[in-house]
Amino acid sequence: MATFKANSMCFVLFVVFGAALGILGNRDTFRRKVSVELNPGLSPPSVLPAGVGLVHVRGLGLNDTLHFLLCNAGAPALLMVHTNSTRSAVKVNWPEFINSSSPSSLKVEPESSVQYRSALVFTRVWEYDDINNTADPQQTAQSSFYPPYELQNFLWSLNVSVNQTDVTVTLCGREKTESFVNGSLCLQFSAFESEGRDEVWPSLLHNANSSQLRVWLHDVTPRGNGSRFALEFQSVGESGFEGRVDVHSSIDDEYTPSIFKVSQWVSSRVNSSGVVGYNQWKPVAYRKPRPVFEDATPCKHSHLVSLNHIPRSGLVQAYFTGHPHTHGLNISFGIAKDPVFYSNSKYITWTVLVGLGEPPADSFSALIIIIITVGLATPLAIIIVGGVFVWIRKRMSHSSGYEPIN
Ligand SMILES: *[C@@H]1O[C@H](CO)[C@@H](O)[C@H](O)[C@H]1NC(C)=O
Ligand SMILES: *[C@@H]1O[C@H](CO)[C@@H](O)[C@H](O)[C@H]1NC(C)=O
Numbered sequence: 576m577a578t579f580k581a582n583s584m585c586f587v588l589f590v591v592f593g594a595a596l597g598i599l600g601n602r603d604t605f606r607r608k609v610s611v612e613l614n615p616g617l618s619p620p621s622v623l624p625a626g627v628g629l630v631h632v633r634g635l636g637l638n639d640t641l642h643f644l645l646c647n648a649g650a651p652a653l654l655m656v657h658t659n660s661t662r663s664a665v666k667v668n669w670p671e672f673i674n675s676s677s678p679s680s681l682k683v684e685p686e687s688s689v690q691y692r693s694a695l696v697f698t699r700v701w702e703y704d705d706i707n708n709t710a711d712p713q714q715t716a717q718s719s720f721y722p723p724y725e726l727q728n729f730l731w732s733l734n735v736s737v738n739q740t741d742v743t744v745t746l747c748g749r750e751k752t753e754s755f756v757n758g759s760l761c762l763q764f765s766a767f768e769s770e771g772r773d774e775v776w777p778s779l780l781h782n783a784n785s786s787q788l789r790v791w792l793h794d795v796t797p798r799g800n801g802s803r804f805a806l807e808f809q810s811v812g813e814s815g816f817e818g819r820v821d822v823h824s825s826i827d828d829e830y831t832p833s834i835f836k837v838s839q840w841v842s843s844r845v846n847s848s849g850v851v852g853y854n855q856w857k858p859v860a861y862r863k864p865r866p867v868f869e870d871a872t873p874c875k876h877s878h879l880v881s882l883n884h885i886p887r888s889g890l891v892q893a894y895f896t897g898h899p900h901t902h903g904l905n906i907s908f909g910i911a912k913d914p915v916f917y918s919n920s921k922y923i924t925w926t927v928l929v930g931l932g933e934p935p936a937d938s939f940s941a942l943i944i945i946i947i948t949v950g951l952a953t954p955l956a957i958i959i960v961g962g963v964f965v966w967i968r969k970r971m972s973h974s975s976g977y978e979p980i981n
């Protein structure tokens with residue numbers, strides 16, 4: 576009875592201790608004040624084509640500002656600009672931006688405050704007939720590829736919703752070809768005031784320096800019996816920075832079940848190892864909007880390739896001057912021998928985090944810490960308490976044994 580009581584006391588103590596450790600250890604208190612505006616400074620007679628918009632999200636820090644600009648003029652693009660001023664602003668020369676997206680028709684001023692700039696552009700959706708069932712576009716004959724869907728030619732709709740703390744923008748694009756009449760490609764952008772994660776898998780950890788893009792492709796009529804898809808995206812940045820894709824293992828799959836890896840396309844200054852910006856994702860896509868375990872399918876990235884031209888995005892063409900660097904990458908969905916092709920669910924979704932500085936890393940959560948603490952401490956406590964108990968029993972029986980003689 577005493578052992579049981581002492582043990583449960585220990586248990587309670589360890590739980591409290593573990594929880595405190597978990598919460599204190601993981602807590603990231605950095606916050607930004609997030610605000611959003613649609614088409615900043617646009618006034619008649621300038622009008623944008625129907626469904627096209629420029630969304631500006633400002634994340635105000637104590638010393639700095641993190642600007643995110645999302646635009647679907649041409650291929651959909653997300654531009655991230657970090658300034659060391661709290662008064663930096665986006666200036667758009669709307670007549671020029673609308674007419675030809677000429678260089679410098681969009682600026683973040685004062686330009687001297689800009690510390691880092693980089694854009695991510697979604698350029699194409701590739702479809703191929705996976706006859707050999709390898710789920711690997713790089714091993715697939717070029718003849719098995721269908722003409723790609725060029726996102727710059729899509730017709731878009733755009734909705735902005737602002738929640739108390741977070742900003743969400745949804746863009747959906749359609750195309751006129753027969754196979755796409757019922758289909759759409761959607762991008763959902765979110766920006767955050769502070770640390771957190773989505774409930775929906777892959778539940779990536781985000782913070783105030785990051786934004787998230789969830790992409791989904793649904794109801795497209797596959798052009799082959801074994802159709803699989805890949806998404807091509809390109810990153811535009813300044814010279815003086817170099818990119819690489821790293822794959823790290825992650826110990827904890829609590830938030831993204833069965834996925835123990837995280838991929839990140841990071842950018843750092845030439846000759847320096849410090850990461851300045853990143854695109855981070857987990858190598859998994861889902862076949863349902865609210866997935867369960869069986870709806871997960873692995874995804875793969877191709878090698879980074881250097882490209883000669885900037886992508887056809889109005890935002891990128893209007894903002895970047897000089898000779899920006901462009902790199903491209905494909906993300907392909909599916910795994911070799913997977914009997915489930917796109918036609919099965921006609922839905923695939925994938926999520927990427929775009930942010931500034933070091934990418935967020937999963938650490939052991941409070942729950943895991945409690946489990947480990949309890950797991951290690953309980954046997955120890957039993958041994959100690961048990962030992963003390965036995966020792967007391969021995970002492971008591973000894974003393975009771977001597978009593979009659981005295
Ligand atoms: C703001 O900038 C100053 C000078 O660069 C620096 O000393 C200070 O720590 C910064 N404050 C914050 C909260 O980052
Ligand atoms: C639009 O751009 C074209 C060249 O791209 C130029 O010739 C024309 O003058 C511009 N129109 C306006 C209204 O700026």
Ligand SMILES: *[C@@H]1O[C@H](CO)[C@@H](O)[C@H](O)[C@H]1NC(C)=O
Binds near residue numbers: 659660687688689690
């Ligand atoms: C911002 O950065 C520029 C250089 O990029 C520097 O000249 C300027 O002093 C910085 N301003 C502040 C307020 O730190």
Ligand SMILES: *[C@@H]1O[C@H](CO)[C@@H](O)[C@H](O)[C@H]1NC(C)=O
Binds near residue numbers: 706707715716
């Ligand atoms: C299927 O695999 C064979 C042998 O590896 C290869 O020659 C052929 O090109 C592949 N077919 C396609 C469509 O990729």
Ligand SMILES: *[C@@H]1O[C@H](CO)[C@@H](O)[C@H](O)[C@H]1NC(C)=O
Binds near residue numbers: 738739740741
């Ligand atoms: C705000 O967004 C969060 C996360 O997307 C969601 O959980 C919450 O219900 C939303 N709140 C409102 C008022 O829409």
Ligand SMILES: *[C@@H]1O[C@H](CO)[C@@H](O)[C@H](O)[C@H]1NC(C)=O
Binds near residue numbers: 734745
């Ligand atoms: C935007 O909202 C309109 C009206 O509520 C809706 O018809 C449209 O489907 C929405 N578009 C997206 C991309 O969510």
Ligand SMILES: *[C@@H]1O[C@H](CO)[C@@H](O)[C@H](O)[C@H]1NC(C)=O
Binds near residue numbers: 753754
């Ligand atoms: C599009 O949807 C309609 C109605 O559901 C269907 O009749 C038609 O066959 C579909 N078109 C294609 C190309 O799948």
Ligand SMILES: *[C@@H]1O[C@H](CO)[C@@H](O)[C@H](O)[C@H]1NC(C)=O
Binds near residue numbers: 605636
């Ligand atoms: C976000 O960026 C700011 C400015 O670079 C930095 O001071 C802060 O520590 C970063 N916060 C996180 C959570 O990465």
Ligand SMILES: *[C@@H]1O[C@H](CO)[C@@H](O)[C@H](O)[C@H]1NC(C)=O
Binds near residue numbers: 798799800
């Ligand atoms: C798809 O499969 C059906 C029946 O299995 C066959 O008739 C058709 O030719 C196939 N289509 C292609 C493009 O391979």
Ligand SMILES: *[C@@H]1O[C@H](CO)[C@@H](O)[C@H](O)[C@H]1NC(C)=O
Binds near residue numbers: 845846
């Ligand atoms: C990087 O290092 C190489 C050799 O160490 C040097 O030649 C080059 O100039 C450096 N580049 C920059 C931008 O510092």
Ligand SMILES: *[C@@H]1O[C@H](CO)[C@@H](O)[C@H](O)[C@H]1NC(C)=O
Binds near residue numbers: 713904
């Ligand atoms: C993506 O894959 C397609 C098909 O293999 C290829 O033509 C294209 O060059 C790839 N794009 C990039 C950026 O690697």
